[in-house]
Amino acid sequence: MTFPAHISAASTSSEPKGKASDRLARAFLQQLVHEERKRLKAGQRFSSDAFEDEVSLDDDAVEQIVAQDEADRPQTAHVAIPADLAAVAVMLARAVAAETGLVRRLRREAPVVSLATNVSDLVEPVRIVAEKCLFRSQAKTVDLAVGRASRELTRRHVALFVCDGIGSEARPDKGNEAIRAALHIRIPIVGIAPDPTRQLPRDLTRSSEHRIALTNLDQAGLALVIEAVVGGTPSRDIDPDLLRMIDIADLPVALRRTGTPDACIEALERIVAAKADYLGDGPPLEVLDGYGEAKTWGLAAAADLQAYRAGRLGWDEIDHRGLLLSGPPGVGKTSFARALAKSARVPLVATSVADWNASSYLSGTLQAIRKVFAQARSQAPCILFIDELDGISDRGQIRGEYVQYWTQIVNLFLELLAGVDERPGVVVVAATNHPDKIDPAVKRSGRLDREIAIKRPDTTALAQIFRHHLGREILPDASMLPLALAARGMTGADAEAFVRRAKGTARRCGRAVTLDDLLAEVRQGRRPLSAVVRHRVAVHEAGHAVVSQALGYGALMDLSLDDEGGQACFKFIKNGAVTLTELEAALASLLAGRVAEEIEIGSGSIGGSFGASSDLALATEIARDIELTYGLGFLGNIYLEPAATDMILIKGLLPAVTERLKRASDRARNILIERRTALQAVARELEETGYLSGQEIDRILALAEERAEPEASARVREDK
Structure with a gap:
């Protein structure tokens, strides 16, 4: 669906239903502009005073040139606000406006609100926008998650409880005393967390009258953000496939040095396309060899996802929604996921159990798992690839002091994996070198209920893999069979390494690659049969x-x-x-x-x-x-x-x-x-x-x- 790029703040009754939320979004953006203008004025006064104290303009000839250039430049009345804050303001305003009467209650009454950001990266910008835009300007905002804040509460306060989901305090049994104090005084309370039910105080979620969540930016929301940054709306929409893949962190990078709205769109397309695996140079699944049954499954899944994107197939009709790939290292499990995403023309969200376990706290590991599933949901339809799945232990084999630790991780993973209806459009592909170490519950129906072992490529597949890595320009008429036969029993990763090293040898010798170069790398000193x-x-x-x-x-x-x-x-x-x-x-x-x-x-x-x-x-x-x-x-x-x-x-x-x-x-x-x-x-x-x-x-x-x-x-x- 295509959305209008600009919605007038003056339009009211003539505005189509479902788009009135942008009136609140514009009000939020205007409030951020007001705050930014105050900050800039304060900064200019400080800079001017400091400059006059430190140097005389008459003594710096270069500064005189710079000052003259600044005087000759046309002045603009537009005040830009940070792109990430602008995006959060639009998303938060829309979430609040979707709850009838909530914006009035936040400024006149004492509602209790829980807000899900889905990912931890958005917690801080949401806090900033909430402080500046949600409440009356005279109200004093206090964060109940910080220290002794609850002891200072009065009726003039409004309360936030901000939790990024990382750390030992991110659980429902923490912070309840502060929530009870705020409830007693009857002031507005807004809890902000990626997953409020699991990370905010239990008393806050139990007393919440409004449960809201941030949604993704659409074309109209992105146009509002660009307008807030550069002062105008773009004349065209961004590619819808790329729009789904935009992270908030992409906006400050893309819009940092752009002067026109359309230049903003172009910059975003470049940046997002550069990180999109399915738009990269890798081959689609159709041209890859050596995957056997996995390739058959993948091509069917790609066709289903394309039909789902086009609206010809419902999510409940798709049977290719979860796959466990097993096989020895080097057979191309990760390459399979990239090729599948390219064939389906959907994003690839890649992660690994090692990434999840990088956190020092259990809560950080749990949040990392939630975050990647939330990211996949936001980019759906997509492929969610999870590597090294055997790193999540089988609960039946866990012993000793780590039982509770690993059980929580496995249980959360199973919960997210089983919620197929809660992640429409997300096909999960997991890989492991040790399928025997996977918890049996992971393989049950509705989860990763299809397991396919990728074997080492046979002779024919190896020959095709060598040709793929060499390309059509190098040794175009040479048969790859001698290479495949010499490399029999090896993997596609081995073939890629042999080709790369042979190219390096030829490059250093200042000549083209020969079949002997390749055979020498494959054989590594082995002699052929007499x-x-x-x-x-x-x-x-x-x-x-x-x-x-x-x-x-x-x-x-x-x-x-x-x-x-x-x-x-x-x-x-x-x-x-x-x-x-x-x-x-x-x-x-x-x-x-x-x-x-x-x-x-x-x-x-x-x-x-x-x-x-x-x-x-x-x-x-x-x-x-x-x-x-x-x-x-x-x-x-x-x-x-x-x-x-x-x-x-x-x-x-x-x-x-x-x-x-x-x-x-x-x-x-x-x-x-x-x-x-x-x-x-x-x-x-x-x-x-x-x-x-x-x-x-x-x-x-x-x-x-x-x-x-x-x-x-x-x-x-x-x-x-």
């Missing part, structure tokens, strides 16, 4: 591909070679529906690598049995489980809990497992001999490129099968 070893590994991985395709074992995702060896990536789901036939196919596929080496090279290597996750180890585990726990072996329909020594202690188990593995190897051998042409074709291309996708493997095998059919037909004719 030609002989590379050939053996390619044959080994090709054996897995050929047998798995022949037996229909799972889904082969890709084959790859790297500096440490090779890898065949299968997608095989082992659940209760798996049959013995499928398990035996898995055994043959796992053992096919070493068998392929024996067929093509003449001997097998120990590479297929290197460690607990090796081909032979996995095959042995499956064969043992067939006999021991699946009820499909020689022991019959029985389940025995597996143990490290069961192969030796259970009579007949070791020979049964050995025989099952031998049959699987023989089966793989027969398939590979029959399809040797396909084995050689896959091995040759893998050795050359270092990487084959599932589609490329299917293509090679299909071509090999087409070539094999005429050869088989020719052999049949020869036999006849």
